[in-house]
Amino acid sequence: MKILRNNSSFSVLSQHFGSGLKSTEEKAERQQKAQSQIDFFETKKAGLKNMQCGSLDEIAQKLELFHTYEDQIAAVKKQYNQEQMMHCMDEAQERGEKIAEAAKELEPKTAEERKEELVKEALGIEDGGMLTEMLQDTLDEETLQETIDELSDDEAPLENAEYEEELPEVVEQEKLTKEYLERQYIPIDMKA
Numbered sequence: 001m002k003i004l005r006n007n008s009s010f011s012v013l014s015q016h017f018g019s020g021l022k023s024t025e026e027k028a029e030r031q032q033k034a035q036s037q038i039d040f041f042e043t044k045k046a047g048l049k050n051m052q053c054g055s056l057d058e059i060a061q062k063l064e065l066f067h068t069y070e071d072q073i074a075a076v077k078k079q080y081n082q083e084q085m086m087h088c089m090d091e092a093q094e095r096g097e098k099i100a101e102a103a104k105e106l107e108p109k110t111a112e113e114r115k116e117e118l119v120k121e122a123l124g125i126e127d128g129g130m131l132t133e134m135l136q137d138t139l140d141e142e143t144l145q146e147t148i149d150e151l152s153d154d155e156a157p158l159e160n161a162e163y164e165e166e167l168p169e170v171v172e173q174e175k176l177t178k179e180y181l182e183r184q185y186i187p188i189d190m191k192a
Contacts (some may be wrong), residue, residue: 022094027087033078038073045069 049065053059109117 024091026090030080030083030087034076034083037076041069041073045073057175132165 045066045101048062051062093183
């Protein structure tokens with residue numbers, strides 16, 4: 001019996017869209033560990049088929065090994081099932097904690113708590129207070145505008161000179177392109 005199916009669609013979806021819980025990651029590790037142990041004992045069991053027996057003692061020893069491997073496989077499966085039960089309990093506890101945190105955040109605040117938050121926000125004590133944000137935005141806008149003004153004043157004469165030098169070349173290039181396109185154009189008479 002295989003415990004882990006690597007290529008199943010559920011396995012792929014749970015890997016990419018899993019809930020991200022720690023217990024889910026541990027579950028995958030336990031599945032892999034249990035499956036590798038089961039595969040090991042199944043391989044040993046399959047190796048018994050190739051074992052040659054010449055006497056009754058050898059047959060008894062082979063049979064004893066077979067039962068030992070079967071017992072080991074059953075023990076691994078039992079351990080995995082117990083771990084799965086614990087996993088379900090851990091997962092339920094984690095989800096419960098997340099739900100409790102979300103519920104606590106959604107609880108209505110008292111008037112006193114709201115006043116404290118407004119005071120902190122207005123004074124800028126809290127990170128990202130309204131005043132801090134507004135001041136930062138204004139400073140950024142003023143600095144940006146000053147920088148733009150300085151750059152445009154400094155570069156205006158240079159840009160005009162560059163454009164005047166490039167202008168005849170651009171006009172010539174446009175003329176050549178237009179002539180080339182006119183030569184390539186062949187009208188089609190639809191009436192004929």
